[in-house]
Amino acid sequence: MFGFANALLLALFAAAALDFVFAWRHNGTPAAALRSLWQQEHLLFGNWKAAARLRLGQYAFCLGLAIYEFIVVFCNSMAREQWPWLQTRLSPVLDVVMYLALFAKILLGTRYNWRSLGLAGALYFIARWVYFNGQNIWFLGLVVVLLAAKDVPLPRAMKAFLGCGVPTLALVEVLHFAGILAPGATSERNGSFRLMFGYGHPNTFGGIVFGLVLAWVLLRRARMRWVELAAVAAVGIFLLVGPASRSSALCALLLAVLLALAKVLGPKPGNRLFAGLSAALVPLVGAVSLILPLFVVKIGPWANDIGPAWLKRLDDLLTCRISLSWAAYRVYDIKIAGQMLYEWPSIDNIFVYLLYQFGxxxxxxxxxxxxxxxxxxxxxxxxxxxxxxxxxLLYGYMETQVLHITSDPAALLLCGAIFALPPSRWNTPEGLTTE
Known part of the structure; x- marks a missing residue:
């Protein structure tokens, strides 16, 4: 993976250098070349076969996204215990094919101007920098997918996501309930049984199902009907009573409520105040995530033996997210470029996790x-x-699975911001294209 990360960075530098050479020859002066590169979108390494490259680039992205989904949903299910070769032989080959497809999309099938390329390239450099310290392959995979998502219609991406994810999850469930996959149908945690549904942890299953729900919502968007909203709520109830995956269940139920409000509001644009309040939710949730553990008072030997009583009740509701963050404060130092984390404490709050894992x-x-x-x-x-x-945002408060595109296809909505595109171009009829 280090080789892939370095190769992409070097290829982007080489493409920028060739860009400048081509633009200089075409425009006559370095100043004119820079103005052209800054303003006009173009393919890297020259505009040869532009239409074919853009079309094939979309296919390459969808292939990479589908392979990513298959690796997580099938190869990381309990099928890996039944057939170890899935992890030792098949997954490494699929990883290579996936990254080659995504790299081909980034380098040969995407249009950039230097404003977009410069910002996205700088973000990728920082991501690669912290990846070398934290060595989290899921994070690097998410970054590469986001870089490759430019010029791909969002509906097309979601169709590829669902087209692979739904049948693959169905296959896992058939194998699980047929008794082929290990372990058995239940797991015991603190005296209560939770259905595993073919995965090593109920929250893994919950995250995969929640990701498929999000993908369906992003495919349908404003066309969502009331019966579909009821189905989203039903999935939330199932996740709550089946695998007892509280994080994904609560988020699915909240999603149904917010989508109902969105249907009532209609497509009316929001004013600056409401938009600002929406954006302010990020630092608000971040502040709560980082400050609440400071109020913890340790009163016993176990991780969740904390006070005061109100904080203990909230910690129990969030299944020890607060007490484990408190433990992380005492185990880790903050490092500017991140670090590798120990198995304990398990940090499931994305704000605290990013602070320590990536800086x-x-x-x-x-x-x-x-x-x-x-x-x-x-x-x-x-x-x-x-x-x-x-x-x-709420899901990230409870699960670091937001770094997995399989649980968070909504991450593709960040593509416009990553490439500094104006908001009016984030939701064209073609999706995230730049035409």
Missing amino acids: PVLLLLAACLMMVALYGYARQGHWQEVACLVVI
């Missing part, structure tokens, strides 16, 4: 991108997108 610089950048996206979609009146991003 404060990346935490601040991620928060800014989320704020820009929320503000832009709210100003345009795209309330379904706002609903998805708000729910993901």
Whole structure:
């Protein structure tokens, strides 16, 4: 993975250098070349076969996204215990094919001007920098997918996501209930049984199902009907009573409520105040995430033996998210470029997790991108997108699975902010294209 990360960075530098050479030859002077590169979108390495490259680039992205979904949903299910070769032989090959497809899309099938390329390239450099310290492959995979998402219609991406994810999850469930996958149908935690549904943890199953629900919402968006909203709520209830995956269940139920509000509001654009309040949810949730553990008073040997009583009740509701964050404060030092984390404490709050795994610089950048996206979609009146991003913010408070595109396809909504595109171009009829 280090080789892939370095190769993409070097290829982007090489493309920028060739860009300048081509533009200089075409425009006559360095100043004119820079003005052209800054303003005009173009393919890297020359505009040869532009139409074919853009079309094939979309296919390459969809292929990479589908492979990503298959690796997580099938190869990381309990099928890996039944067939170890899924992890030792198949997954490494699929990883290579996936990254080659996404890299081909980034380098050969995407249009950039230097403003977009410069911002996205700088973000990728920082991501690669912290990846080398934290070595979280899910994070690097998310970054590469977001870079490759430009010029791909969002509906097309979601169709590829659902087209692979739904049948693959169905296959896992058939194998699970047929008794082929290990372990058995239940797991015991603190005296209560939770259905596993073919995965190593109920929250893994919950996150995959929640990701498919989000993908359906992003595919339908303003066309969502009331019966579909009821189905989203029904999935939330199922996740609550089946695998007892509280985080994904609560988020699915909240998503149904917010989508109902969005349907009532209609496509009316939001004013600056409401858009600002939407964006302010990011620092608000971040502040709560980082400050609440400071109120913890340790009163016993176990991780969740804390006080005061109100904080203990809230910690129990969030299944120890607060007490484990408190433990992380005492175990880790904050490092500017992140670090590898121990198995304990398990940090499931994305704000605390980003702070320690990837450092404060990346935490601040991620928060800014989320704020820009929320503000832009709210100003345009795209309330379904706002609903998805708000729910993901809450989901991130309880799960770091928001770094997995399989649980957070709404991350693709950040693409416009990552490439510094004006909000009016985030939701064209073609999706995230730049035409």
